[in-house]
Amino acid sequence: MKLPSQEEFEAPSLSETVPAGHLDSGLGTGPSPDGLSDTGSRELGVSKDPLLFIQLNELLGWPEALEWRETSRWVLFEEKLEVGAGRWSTPHVPTLALPSLYKLRSLLAEGHVLLDCPAQSLLELVEQVTGVELLSPELRGQLQALLMQRPQHHIQSTGIRPCWGSALAREASHDEECPLKEQHQNPLRQKLPPEAEAGVVLAGELGSLAQPLGAFVRLQDPVVLGLLTEVPIPSRFFCLLLGPPMQGRGYHEMGRAASVLLSDPQFQWSARRARSHHDLLAALEAFLEEVTVLPPGRWDPTARIPPPKCLPSQQKRSLSQMREVKDTSVPRGAPAEGRNGHGSHAANPELQRTGRKASWYPSDFLDALHLQCFSAVLYIYMATITNAITFGGLLGDATDGAQGVLESFLGTSVAGATFCLLAGQPLTILSSTGPVLIFERLLYSFSRDHSLDYLPFRLWVGIWVATFCLVLVATEASVLVRYFTRFTEEGFCALISLIFIYDAMDKMLNLAHAYPIQRPSPAIAGSTVYGCLCEFRDPEGNESQWTKTRSKDIGDILSMDLGLINVSLLPPPECVQRGGHPRGPDCHTVPDIAFFSLLLFLTSFLFATALKHIKNSRFFPSVVRKVLGDFSSVLAILLGCGLDAFLGLATPKLLVPREFKPTLSGRGWLVSPFKANPWWLSLAAALPALLLSILIFMDQQITAVILNRAEYRLQKGAGFHLDLFCVAVLMLLTSALGLPWYVSATVISLAHMDSLRKESKACAPGEPPHFLGIREQRLTGLVVFILTGVSIFLAPVLKFIPMPVLYGIFLYMGVTALKSIQFTKRVQLLLMPVKHQPDLLLLRYVPLSRVHLFTAIQLACLGLLWIIKSTPAAIIFPLMLLGLVGVRKVLEWVFSPQELLWLDELMPEEERSIPEKGLEPEHSFSGSDNEDLDLMYHPRAPEINISVN
């Protein structure tokens, strides 16, 4: 087997040698497996070759009714025409039989290769191709007529019925050189980029030929070959494979082989640059060198392989060839960096001071002039108000009404809009977040238990937090973020998720105390008593006869006349209020509310979960699925409200103020710093503030790092220090106004960015759309928060939302966040027998016992955190979270750096400790398309924060 000849690599300058990657996998599924693909090619200065559409036309119907019919097509993957069903198959990885490649090779070796053919039309091309010596003149004429025949295409029109080319093959005329309307209307045309070129392979059996006829043509300038291709794009390559009838489906397979070959990026690259017959054959040999072979006994050759989630890196192939030629060195560490997405935080240029934010400011508004921004605003607005409602409700619960939904709306609006106007990364959405809410609850309990005036105390905490944060900004402490490895993030996230789940359940069960269930009272004389009377003392102050009678003869009260005076049917609370005594077995039950609340709780949880699943299901058009998935929690809340309104039961509802005034009665909008609290409390507040600062810092900065990952290809840079500065200032403002505290919310910000993705429209069947970047601007966020502010007047509507529904949504958020972290997957591994464990890359390189040990340590840390949270020492839990970093540091003595690289990521010192060649080549992420990708390239987005969706 011959390696590609050196000349073809040396002839063009190095800057041209690397074939371009229109193969970068979309970023939606995580960081690109091949961290080099983009930067690498950019650095090497490669010009992209146009995309090639390949069509295989087969000659069918020999000998009676010869006709050309398109039977398969390729852009990246193969689509076969299902003749019976009259549709294109699902795109699949093409598989070939080895002999067909060899037959093709020998046919090309003997055949007619025309490189840079100057033909300008199909007719000219046909004349050139048939201009071989071995053809007799009449055969040549026959062949030319045959080649000019109009082929049958299966063009899937936008309607339901496909439109076929005319069934009768007509003689070629010059009129037919112009593409038809149906060709132009072909939906495939829209998918292909405008610069795309076509390659046409014609194959078949022709009895009149005595020996095989092979021709390969590269056109000098691509030409639209009339009706030859189903889409009217200029053709670059033309390949003819004809011959006398042979056993089996020889020419069909050969045609497929030629098409697959042409669709291979490496072969394409070589074929575009080939200067001789020889170069072409060498490229075929190079292709053969690289093919994957499946043994016949273990794989059915007719099975269709679905497209892999990410295509193999073509960079590697070309680089390996280049290395053979020139031994170009590639940085070894690159693949490992590709895995972590943001790689080493230290290298992050955004953590350096640049001051170049201001120059982008005008474009931050101009760039928003796009329809997509409108839908992004709608989506994020819905998510934001849902968030504001749920957090507001919980905040009201947590602080006994010191803050509430109104404050939540107002604060979200003011803080969010300010941040969007001033921050370094205006794509960030500020929100109340789980950790801060929990801290606020602890702070409130503390101040209630010590009879402090909450809001002034809170103001001082806020002042201190702002101070600390400003110090952190001044000292550029954000670089410390790189010590928060996945271990810490997961511990943090898992704890928060569990607290959400626990709280949702706990509140739900508490409703059963508030609205007790009627249990049957002991049966008396075979029947049950029920009901409740409100009994008043008679004017003499004696109890009514009823109770007297009852205590006298319990078995008799049912059948005898009671002779009651002074009773009413008032419900117990009002009865007590009016000076009566509720009497009867049912006085402490509130029928139906508890179970109905439970039903609402379960319904909203399950409905939101189900809607989220629809997004990845096969049902409904993608627009519908996207809407249902994106608005899952909003829809679940609406369903819950609808059910509640339909039955009209007195379930506990969201408490909303009827007027625009602080929820806590009797306070103005400005919190006075000194009121009932002693003066020294202003200083003492520094202690909880220190803890809160840690929380704010972790929450804010980890989110910022995630949002500014390289994989999102942000052009305008980030602003770690500026953002923290903004958060600190807003902290001061919200504390002074008694509004909730706000930091960046990871999940909702990611949803914001996701809704602003720029993607290439034209994409090959089976290939995910290419990610182009994010529409970076300030306007969408600003509009969202202005709308949120306006929504304060929604209060009359919000009071119809039952609390159990909100608890259900919170359960959903907690479960969703918990499910998304790798830690959960490793906990699941504990329950799986070895045989059934998924083929995770992690498990290939780390012994199972070590994986389990790591998981067990995380579980232990989580347990410890949970215990601390439940004791009176709960307020120090931010410190304990920080303690996770220490535990992680200790783990360096327990696990090897290699293991930690797989289980976690490396801390700055460890990165240095790994020798440069520490990772064996097969440790790099050549990856499979299995689940391991999900795990290893896991977008760590939802690991940190709890928010909508």
Place this chain on the structure above:
Amino acid sequence: MKLPSQEEFEAPSLSETVPAGHLDSGLGTGPSPDGLSDTGSRELGVSKDPLLFIQLNELLGWPEALEWRETSRWVLFEEKLEVGAGRWSTPHVPTLALPSLYKLRSLLAEGHVLLDCPAQSLLELVEQVTGVELLSPELRGQLQALLMQRPQHHIQSTGIRPCWGSALAREASHDEECPLKEQHQNPLRQKLPPEAEAGVVLAGELGSLAQPLGAFVRLQDPVVLGLLTEVPIPSRFFCLLLGPPMQGRGYHEMGRAASVLLSDPQFQWSARRARSHHDLLAALEAFLEEVTVLPPGRWDPTARIPPPKCLPSQQKRSLSQMREVKDTSVPRGAPAEGRNGHGSHAANPELQRTGRKASWYPSDFLDALHLQCFSAVLYIYMATITNAITFGGLLGDATDGAQGVLESFLGTSVAGATFCLLAGQPLTILSSTGPVLIFERLLYSFSRDHSLDYLPFRLWVGIWVATFCLVLVATEASVLVRYFTRFTEEGFCALISLIFIYDAMDKMLNLAHAYPIQRPSPAIAGSTVYGCLCEFRDPEGNESQWTKTRSKDIGDILSMDLGLINVSLLPPPECVQRGGHPRGPDCHTVPDIAFFSLLLFLTSFLFATALKHIKNSRFFPSVVRKVLGDFSSVLAILLGCGLDAFLGLATPKLLVPREFKPTLSGRGWLVSPFKANPWWLSLAAALPALLLSILIFMDQQITAVILNRAEYRLQKGAGFHLDLFCVAVLMLLTSALGLPWYVSATVISLAHMDSLRKESKACAPGEPPHFLGIREQRLTGLVVFILTGVSIFLAPVLKFIPMPVLYGIFLYMGVTALKSIQFTKRVQLLLMPVKHQPDLLLLRYVPLSRVHLFTAIQLACLGLLWIIKSTPAAIIFPLMLLGLVGVRKVLEWVFSPQELLWLDELMPEEERSIPEKGLEPEHSFSGSDNEDLDLMYHPRAPEINISVN
């Protein structure tokens, strides 16, 4: 490329030429895709070659510390040693690089091939292998010592920690020729069949060699080569591939190529029979001819492909080779028959009279002496009593207590045991089934509406049905079954499932009427009134003052003294019973019961569904999963009962008799044929009986056909006529005793058969266990029904089962049955955009519009049946079901036979109408391993009947 030389195929007699298929896919996933595999090979009289275990030992550590280490192994699929993780990878389809195969070929071509080597030990073998001229004596000595080194194996011990061979390579001694304890304890040993042989491939780089050294040895008699293989089984093949260090991982890949080659059944077969060097190379060429090639640009060569659900048929490969040699013809129709499993019913030999059942009778008891039968009894017993309880409860509902749970138990026991003792197919489990239950309900409504005495009327219906059935038996009408195609079966099944779902929901909602929910009464003076008083008239017959006061001044009643006399707190029903009047806004509400019932209903439904899903999840050991899955409905019932008991609410419970007497009070066990009904009713009963006969016939015979499908490999034959005879006689008996009617229940019978599967224990990693047959006997069924009879005394326990739980289980059964039919999948297609539709074989061959038309017709039929069922004409619905056969017949004019073959199956006449070569070759079921198999080879088991699980 060279085709295999003819000699090697002509030398052995034809009866030996076909390699054996230890590759038959298990039958659990449906009929074998290759209908020929078993019968074909048996007919051709092939002797099976033993299974080959292949192990690749690589020479690592050059030059410092040379050692052999096992790195991969193959039985059917490749398992790679994950060095980092210290475990075997999941089995996967091996992939090779093409150059490695070529390098292997050239090495073998130049190398040393020893066929039928007489070596009796490793030492002898090593001497023979190293006896090549080109080696210098000292190199030979060095090589011999190296080959005698003890290799390191990774033996996964049964405990958690793997045990490694000693880390230090020791010198070979004669003691080490005996396998070690750890080799014997290797769990792989148990998986391999006793006659298995080993093939060892040794590959690596050895710097002292100047040129590559290749050797291939086939041992004359397989010999245990000491410590060379990880399992102490005799080795048949030995392959050595050594050479000077080369670029890349050349020898590793070559070693893998040799191993994959040896693991290929076709190559194995050739290598076992090769008589020269040349034959071996020819076999390698033949292998190359058949490989599947994946293009490098579209498939990552390092991706691991999971084992396909069914292996490609090796028959085809050998047959195609044979055809090339001798042009042996194979019946064309065979693949199509493979699809339908039972193929044409007409060809079914069981429908012929044989009379050979009796000879099996003694073995029907002796064959049951196996532990497996015990667990089968337990499982089927649980399923049967759950069935008896649920159907008994529904029957009690349907007939207003004319029959009930007691009758259900008694009847199941008597009928089932009798059937198991006498029937032709004792694996069948008799049960109440959905269709019969619905008919019984209609019959009861009819007789109630016309004031007939139900049980005597029913007796006459039973007498007539038995008569009709006996006529059907006498005329051998069971052959008509072949007109019931999938269209009819699905219509039948879908209707029944929908009725189940509708009934479950309807009954659940009716509970809300029986136990009304308390809705808030209009608020009076800002507060709500609730409660209910029982008011008696005072001795003078006047109403009490309360109501008078109320009617006078409604706004005042809450705050004023009422001065009531004559009231009690009795619940409304008892109040009325005792002559009082319930008064108050809450008198018509029964708190909590409705919502709690709904919760129980949903809980049992969701819990049963979730448990069923666990069976196919990755969690828990397979035993636990199997138990949870198999007992899902039992566990769901238990959970529901537990919840109900925990809260102790007065939910509606299952009504069970406290004594052993008929549920209907005042009747003896024998139903008298003449009582209140007029004499002519005995004759008129023939009309409903005709309808019921159609139902019974359909239900019984379709089930029987499914149970006796060829894929279950039953040895003792079926008894269509005998079974129908038994059902008819039991019909008479149960009617006379007023017990429910019984026919074969598909799903529970299939579960019975499934629990009696005989499977091969030894199976290669990644390969499903082989199905050997069913433990056919009468004892398990008999014991199950005896136990069911004994369970009548469980009545005191059964009365704790709440009805909503049973409704939930019925919803679950309905949904499960509906989900299992292809019709449902086609309805789902209606909701899927074309792009997202699964790659079903069906859709490859039938235009989507035709598929949708077929589905729409089925939906229309279903709608019509539903309407008929809901009108007073409901009693004729069995006739309408039969009408489906007519509709299906009409469809022959709408759809082509090809389309019907894909969408349905063919009726006897149509089968004749398709020309013999009607199916194009690619229409045969070469299939892919995708979802289409699920659809096309769908085990039609759960399509017919509704039963437990």
